[in-house]
Amino acid sequence: MKLTLIKQAVVVSVIATLAGCSSTTSPGAVDVDRRQLLIVPAQQLEQMAQVSFNEQNEKARAAGKLVTQGAAYDRVRRVAARLQQQAPVFRPDAANWNWEVALINSPELNASVAPGGKITVYTGIIDKLQLTDDELAMVLGHEIAHALREHGRERVSQAMAQNLIGSVVMGALQTSEAQAKMAGQVTDVMLTLPNSRKNEIEADKIGLEIAARAGYNPAAAMSVWQKMGSASSGARPPEFLSTHPANESRIAELTRMQAAVMPLYQAASRQ
Numbered sequence: 001m002k003l004t005l006i007k008q009a010v011v012v013s014v015i016a017t018l019a020g021c022s023s024t025t026s027p028g029a030v031d032v033d034r035r036q037l038l039i040v041p042a043q044q045l046e047q048m049a050q051v052s053f054n055e056q057n058e059k060a061r062a063a064g065k066l067v068t069q070g071a072a073y074d075r076v077r078r079v080a081a082r083l084q085q086q087a088p089v090f091r092p093d094a095a096n097w098n099w100e101v102a103l104i105n106s107p108e109l110n111a112s113v114a115p116g117g118k119i120t121v122y123t124g125i126i127d128k129l130q131l132t133d134d135e136l137a138m139v140l141g142h143e144i145a146h147a148l149r150e151h152g153r154e155r156v157s158q159a160m161a162q163n164l165i166g167s168v169v170m171g172a173l174q175t176s177e178a179q180a181k182m183a184g185q186v187t188d189v190m191l192t193l194p195n196s197r198k199n200e201i202e203a204d205k206i207g208l209e210i211a212a213r214a215g216y217n218p219a220a221a222m223s224v225w226q227k228m229g230s231a232s233s234g235a236r237p238p239e240f241l242s243t244h245p246a247n248e249s250r251i252a253e254l255t256r257m258q259a260a261v262m263p264l265y266q267a268a269s270r271q
């Protein structure tokens, strides 16, 4: 068992070297510069993400739950658009991404993002937490940051590196059987494995900076997590919390980061 783990670690590091492990984003004022293992082709993953995003939306539409107009929809779109304008600060190619936002009418306190910038927001998180625009910007900024950092692709890459020793990636993917197998694994990884704590901190930091640059008050980063924490004492804890613990260290970290982003917020507010 131990030997297997060591073998896996060696394989991961060899692949990391071969793949030219690097960071997906510029460090920004919040200084995120961890190098990442990215052996799965981005394009392939984005295609899969688009397929499942469309499926999700069609299902919601059929159930009469896909919100495509009205005040709540306009608000989510407006905040997301302002944040997306700042994304190229972290990676210039994000200016050409096909960002999409789906608003689903459902009591779930949740939001998520799929590779390539496919954001899903549930009305529950907005209504039950009574999110202000600043707080909504923190939630959306966090999700946008996961996409910019390609955390989904990184998790899938890590899973592949550990499970498919010997038959790793590219060549194997040319057969439809291998593609189907990979699609299954991708779905599993994306749906079942939560982001690591490291990824969560990165998304918090970059999301906070994007929101500040877009003119949203950084203090909302703390209030939104406090609201999330309070909601967790209710009968039905927020789904968002199963992958995003609103613990004290998270709030403390967001408080510590205020100094780095406050000047950006002030500059944006003066414009």
Ligand SMILES: [Zn+2]
Pocket (backbone or CB within 6 Å): 142, 146, 195, 200, 203, 243, 244
């Ligand atoms: Zn997250």
